[in-house]
Amino acid sequence: MEFKVIKWSNKSRARLGVLKTSHGEVETPAFVPVATQATVKTLTSAEVEKTKSQLLIANTFHLHLKPGEAIVKKMKGLHEYMRWKRPLMTDSGGFQVFSLGFGMDTQVGKVLKFFPGAQTEVLHQNAQPKTVKILPDGVRFRSPIDGKELFIGPKESIKIQEALGADIIFTFDECTSPLAAYDYIKESLKRTHEWEKMCLKIKKSKQALFGIVQGSRFRDLREESAAYIGGLPFDGFGIGGDLGSSKKTMKNILDWTMPHLPEEKPRHLLGIGYLEDMEMVIKSGVDLFDCIVPTHYARRGIAFTDTGKLNMSKTVFLSDKKPLDRTCKCEVCGSYTRSYITHLFKAKEITAMRLLTTHNLFYYNTFVEGIREKIKKGVL
RNA sequence: GGGUGCGUCGCAUAGCGGCAAUUGCAUGUGGCUGUAAACCACACGUCCUCGUGACUACGGGGGUUCGAGUCCCUCCGCACCCA
Numbered sequence A: 001m002e003f004k005v006i007k008w009s010n011k012s013r014a015r016l017g018v019l020k021t022s023h024g025e026v027e028t029p030a031f032v033p034v035a036t037q038a039t040v041k042t043l044t045s046a047e048v049e050k051t052k053s054q055l056l057i058a059n060t061f062h063l064h065l066k067p068g069e070a071i072v073k074k075m076k077g078l079h080e081y082m083r084w085k086r087p088l089m090t091d092s093g094g095f096q097v098f099s100l101g102f103g104m105d106t107q108v109g110k111v112l113k114f115f116p117g118a119q120t121e122v123l124h125q126n127a128q129p130k131t132v133k134i135l136p137d138g139v140r141f142r143s144p145i146d147g148k149e150l151f152i153g154p155k156e157s158i159k160i161q162e163a164l165g166a167d168i169i170f171t172f173d174e175c176t177s178p179l180a181a182y183d184y185i186k187e188s189l190k191r192t193h194e195w196e197k198m199c200l201k202i203k204k205s206k207q208a209l210f211g212i213v214q215g216s217r218f219r220d221l222r223e224e225s226a227a228y229i230g231g232l233p234f235d236g237f238g239i240g241g242d243l244g245s246s247k248k249t250m251k252n253i254l255d256w257t258m259p260h261l262p263e264e265k266p267r268h269l270l271g272i273g274y275l276e277d278m279e280m281v282i283k284s285g286v287d288l289f290d291c292i293v294p295t296h297y298a299r300r301g302i303a304f305t306d307t308g309k310l311n312m313s314k315t316v317f318l319s320d321k322k323p324l325d326r327t328c329k330c331e332v333c334g335s336y337t338r339s340y341i342t343h344l345f346k347a348k349e350i351t352a353m354r355l356l357t358t359h360n361l362f363y364y365n366t367f368v369e370g371i372r373e374k375i376k377k378g379v380l
Numbered sequence B: 001g002g003g004u005g006c007g008u009c010g011c012a013u014a015g016c017g018g019c020a021a022u023u024g025c026a027u028g029u030g031g032c033u034g035u036a037a038a039c040c041a042c043a044c045g046u047c048c049u050c051g052u053g054a055c056u057a058c059g060g061g062g063g064u065u066c067g068a069g070u071c072c073c074u075c076c077g078c079a080c081c082c083a
Helices: A045-049 A060-065 A069-074 A077-082 A094-099 A102-106 A154-164 A182-202 A219-230 A247-260 A275-283 A293-299 A315-319 A331-335 A338-346 A350-377
Strands: A002-008 A015-021 A024-028 A030-032 A056-059 A088-091 A133-135 A138-142 A149-152 A168-170 A208-213 A236-239 A267-269 A288-290 A302-305 A308-311
Touching: A015 A350, A024 A030, A030 A350, A045 A350, A056 A060, A060 A069, A060 A088, A060 A094, A060 A149, A060 A154, A069 A077, A069 A154, A077 A088, A094 A102, A138 A154, A149 A154, A154 A168, A154 A182, A182 A208, A182 A219, A208 A219, A219 A247, A236 A247, A247 A275, A275 A350, A293 A302, A293 A350, A302 A350, A315 A338, A331 A350, A338 A350
Parallel strands: A030 A288, A056 A088, A088 A168, A168 A208, A208 A236, A236 A267, A267 A288
Antiparallel strands: A002 A015, A015 A024, A133 A138, A138 A149, A302 A308
């Protein structure tokens, strides 16, 4: 993998770049659709390509469980298996430490919704989630499919990711909970750093390896992590973990982190992507970011449009002749009325989800394209 | 004409003397940020000062009972069987 910055903004930390891999190039900043189980849910890879998606991220934990990396390898690797010709990344399984651990226990996501009186500093130094156990050299998981125990640490994650064969892979980290207190994060960070160093040491393939910065919402820990991870010979960097409870904290975290990361290497913000945050995130110096929102919300009936989010399962749209978005150039907006899509949702037809997934991805990618255009013109 | 069974929220269901009354669907509202997620939560008789509040409710009418959706009588409607 090779990353080249084409233009540096003089108004912000934003940059325009090209990421070259043996499976083609990615114009950055770019949105990365999530293909957890080697598929962008409801669509074929050919269909995803038509949404202007350039790069997808699949998941180590889930593909290890099903079908298993040995099968994927035998089937000539992830690209061939899912028939996606363009670049691919795999996430390490580090997010599952959180999502199947404290995330599941507390029903809280990685961005905390602030509500007055809420208990936030509840996880201290030696806290353990109910169903996963975090150990010094990895994590003992319980499979959400059949409850079977499995162990994934840095070595296991890298071996799995090498077998899967994506262009870019991530270090195994612990994505921390926004409910964790300082002492917990401090200890977790030490452990995560050890794991990441191990990933670097153990990797034999030519895949690009991205190190992940953690440190939660604490300035000193974020800076420490960024400096430490940024100083290691990774090919790029992920910014992960919990991002506090407001837009402001997210911006702060990015501002604390970026100065410590080598400028010539790509930065990937893990799991963030509300449309309203995109400009801020890119202005902070992020080149890549993945998020389940456009695809996940699509299956819940939410369409992203210039006039905001529309919940297409609402009855009002049954008598709406307009396309989802007036200016959108996607094939869904070119062919179908809101009425039809709402009808399909109410009739529980899978095509409803397919159409919204197609539109949302196209819309997101067009949105980021617009931001790239702004950087090119020097207005951002 | 005779017999049997059945009528409970928009639809479908539970209920066998303590009931504003079960469950599913539908409907409505909200949530979802490196996917545990075609999911989850809440509401769904009316009214209000929003409460272990008031009122009206299980086809209609009457009765038994401290108390009836539940038991009895009768009427209406529906279904099936026999003539």
